[in-house]
Amino acid sequence: MKILFINHFAGIPQKSDASLRHFNIARLQQRDNHQCSIITSSKSYQSKQKINTPQIFFDEIEYFFIDEFDSNKKNLFIKLLRMFSFSINLFWYFKKNYEKHNPDIVYASSPDLMTCLVAYYFSKKKHAKFVFEIRDIWPKSQVDLHNFSEKNPIIIFLKKIEIFLHNKSDKVVSNLPNYHNYLKKSAFSVNNYIHLPQFLDIKYYNKNYTECNISKEHQKIFHSFDHVCIFAGTIGSYYGINFMIDSIQSFNSSSDKKLALILIGDGDYRTKAENYLKKNNINDVFIIGTKNKSYLFNLIKKCSFSILSFPEKEIYQYGIASLKMFDYLYSGIPILMIGPFDKYSILKKSKNQFKSKFGILNEMLNEYHKLCNLDKAKRNEIKEDYKNILEKYCSAKTIKKELKEIFK
Template sequence: MKIIYITQHFPPEIGAAQGRAYDMSSNLSKLGHDLHVLTTFPNSQPTKKVFKKEKVNNLSVYRSFRIRDTKTSTVRRLANYLSFMISSCLSGLFVKKVDIVYATSPQLFQGVTGYFLSRIHRAKFVFEIRDLWVDFAELLGQFKNKKLLNLARKLENFLYNKADHIIVVTHGYKKRLIDLGIKEDKITVIPNGVNPSSLNQLVTNHTNSVKQQYAIEDKFLVLYAGNIGAAQGLDTIISAAEQLKHDPSIVFMFIGGGVEKQTLMERARTLQLSNVIFIDSKKKEELASYYDAADIGIVSLKKHPLFEITIPSKVFDYMSMSIPVLIGVDGEAREIVEKHHAGFYFEPENPTDFIRSLKHAQNNPNVLKEIELNVKQELLQSFNRETQAKELSEAFTHLTNRNDKELQKKTTSF
């Protein structure tokens, strides 16, 4: 069937959203579907182009205009979202005879594009919820205007109700939608995961070069790689690093960017923490050597019930690279780590408990070695994106078959 896949985040951009979009669309294509990806130009690359169509493997990719997000202004970010919503609505008109319009969020306005194009093409509208965008925006103080918040909630509920089917990434998200009045049989859970083929492409055995580069050959390397934002609660890790600054055996490394990075760097400088290293964002292939050098990887979110139904993609990133996980997220994410013997839990936003868990891991090298040997296979058995693409394809087929049966009934009754 012909599928429009709407995602503002797509390679060569770096991040979890981009990875999921590329892997899922590629795997759907391998299953025989005709994929047309509506995306935009990389935010890191200034461009005056309004539209570009290209082939990425077997995917037809349509890049359309957006106002660049500077990541320093809420107004600018909103303009970025809305400009892509409008331009993707236009680029979606170039695709003909569509069966499924699949829109992924965040951000929420991609759902508007999905709904609009599904009406134009008389196709089924499937809405993927990877983030409770409005709830998180309110929690993190990104929506301070109550009128705007209420409008966002109304739009969210409108899209939930208009979608022919909804894909969510956690069982907690599914329960939350059911509590909002969405029928259970309208929701399918397809969590994040990893593409088996991508594991074989990553370069390894660079441990010594990375540790030599930073003169930390004899250190226990604690890695955080990802968004350094308001939700991650990484100030806890800086507090722990301060308490451990006289322990010569441990060093912390942060790789990535985000709204909180500058604040964390300034605090580390003020505290004169020589055991903390900050590095700019890296491409996936560049990250492989840092992953290989790490002794353990941090997954952290603030302490709040909403985050207990969230599974950060970093859990799967670390597991896919055979890195033991130090997880400061309760709920579903913690259950995955503990069920698959992938690492150690610490209470979110509790530096003392973080240190307890970290030292326990450091003092049990045999356990760490066992995790490194087995965790990748555990991941592939339960969170394989090739298998997940088949589940998504089945959901699409069920949806279109149901539509055919409904049309047949109407024709017969007429």
């Protein structure tokens, strides 16, 4: 069987590996003698690297790259422009290379609904089954999280695509734990729905993300403070970065143990955060640009705890499958949940929960004190707890049944 994955934002091994979901699914299917390939953007959304070749193999999975509108800016308008340009270029790519791909199954993934629509029509041309995957509920996420009006013409347009794809797909898949509730509320059919959890190929992680040296500049952070915590991923105002920075100042002004915060990644709030730190002479918060995953894991493992932060929003009732959450679980260090992670994510399975409401300073400070006072035995217990969660709910071996159902 030939399976073609189409994801505008697919992760690329060694290049942009923040999310390798479809690469890992493809590898698992390849082991079952299916022939898999992936179409994605030549320009990574997470990194600034561009792939300058039309196709390349990674671990026997063939990637095909499509150009798109390019900009160093990172905001919602630019993301929409990139989606539009990528979907148009994908359409013309299929026109010019119609005979190159002859899939039995086309597997297209959100959030880029326009690209999924192009993928659907290509699947029909090829008489292939169409699988529609939702990892981010567009356009609802833009209404709930970014205050777009439901009457906005772009939102109306995207909503029509969403309805069309749900109704026309042979199978609907999501990594969101409670997505079936969204289907019911939206009056979509649940008969062709399959929940395919976010997962880690732990063997792949162990093999490819090995120990590496941390720079002297970054080592100095750990030598200068009693404890270091980390927030990895998008440095965006949405995630309450300002609350984190202010909470570190409050903690250090009242505690005999000194705590540093590392913000690692990029995003629309990074420049503002850097200016704020400089203006206020803050020397216990450090901003580090995007790093490869081996470096990231080595940095995380040296920290006392990690931070997840989402505001309370209606959309999260349908589930949270944050990528950084799984990186933290794999790293085995305690996780502070700021927001609804304990209710709507895999972390509700944890026996060791550290949680605070979003933006509530006193609750954040209380958790900081708890996390900074954990002894070695408790830390080992938490590490084992996280390992068990990954192996029981989020490993490659736990999704075999779902994969078999999707690709039968």
